[in-house]
Amino acid sequence: MLRLGRGTKITLSVIAALVLISTYVPLMVIVLNSFNASRVAGWPVSEFSLEWWGKALGNPAVHAAVFHSVVVALCATAIALLLGTLASFALQRFRFFGRDVVNLLIILPITLPGIVTGVALSNTFYSVLDPIGIQVGYAGMIIAHATFCVVMVFNNVIARLRRMNPNLEEASMDLGAGIGQTFRLVTFPQFRSAFIAGGLLAFALSFDEVVVTIFTAPPGIETLPLWIMNQMARPNEANQVNVVATLIILLSLIPVYFSQKASEKAVP
Template sequence: MLRLSALSRGILIALVGFILIFMYVPLLVLVLNSFNQSNISSWPIQGFSFKWWEFASTYEPIRTALLNSLVVATGSMIIASILGTLVAFALKGFDFFGKGTVNLLVVLPIALPGVVTGVAFSNTYNTFLSPAGFNIGYFGMIVAHATFCIVMVFNNVFARLKRMNPSLQEASADLGAGLWQTFRLVTFPQFRTAFVAGALLAFALSFDEVVVTIFTAPPGVDTLPLWILKEMSRPNQASVVNVVATVVILISLIPVYISQRLSRAQDEVK
């Protein structure tokens, strides 16, 4: 194990502390301003109040946007979980021409700028599908989100499949278990934590996505991030925006935290 001198440890700790402060102080200021009794964000805060939280909890546009975000994120997570797992099994279990290209194409959407993905889907929906009589609407937004969420599930499941012992499935087949029974009792329990972790990350990624949503959301449909973006131009709504942004942070934090715990538990089992 590498041993560091006291000076090196001190510099490393200071560097890590500076990075964490740089990353999270703005978020802390935002959260504190959600309790600011003033109509606008300010610092230092003169007084604290829950009135904006109470207002946000009963404000219908926010509740509708929250429901839209949950529905879109859940739908994207389901699609990404199914397709990401199927692709992971295909690439792990079979050798075929173009396998490396397929792997690249599955991972590529997460690397593309959101504006490129949004414009691509917007053009497809508006200039190709709509004239042909297919009005995808709300479902189109879910599909657009799912394209870049697939990689979250794929990466987790594929990495776990590569570490699995294939002799367990062979033993199950030798004992007379069918394909589905082997998958349910032997295969799935081995990659279950990776599957759930990837699905939760896909949910979090979809929930706070805004750029792709701008281009694919049907008219009049807002998600929470999209609602925040629209309200940022109204200074008198700043405190309510801070409340909604805090909610987005909390909802996004929960699946990421659970995903990390699952991944850590999986590593400890190994």
């Protein structure tokens, strides 16, 4: 058993404390400024008010941005769940020429800088497809998000498939169950938690994506991250952004919590 010296423990504790402080203190500043009565965000907050909460919650632009973010994230997650799961089964259960190359190509989008992916997709949509009469529009933004969301599902599901016992599926089919029934009653329950965890992570990743969205969003369409970025250029509206950011912080706890629970269940 590894034992750490007193000095090492103190050093690690200090580093951990500094990391936690640098992470969560800025978040607390955002939350407190959402109640700032001043028109300009600042610190310390001298007077508290719910004025900015009322303005943000009643702002049609915020409603539209949330709607677009949710729609894009849901559609991208649905595509990712389908393609990521199919790819996981194909690469785990079958051996074929170019298997390692396919595995690399699936994972590559998440390793590339977002700006590279955004520029590549933008050039494809507007310089290649548009001239031949194919206008992707809103669907293009969904496809762009799905390219990196697939990786989240793929990594979760294939990791679980590698730990599954194939004898259970063989026993099910030996007892007369068909492929569909075996998948529904034996296979899917074994990787269901990883499937859900991948979906939640994919949704969270898509919901707050900004770089790829800048290059692929149709004119006049703003997702919530784009709206926040545009509003930050207006200092007098900063506290409205703080309200929206506070809501995102609170709502983000939900998928992260359930994703962790699902991941824990995925461990045999």
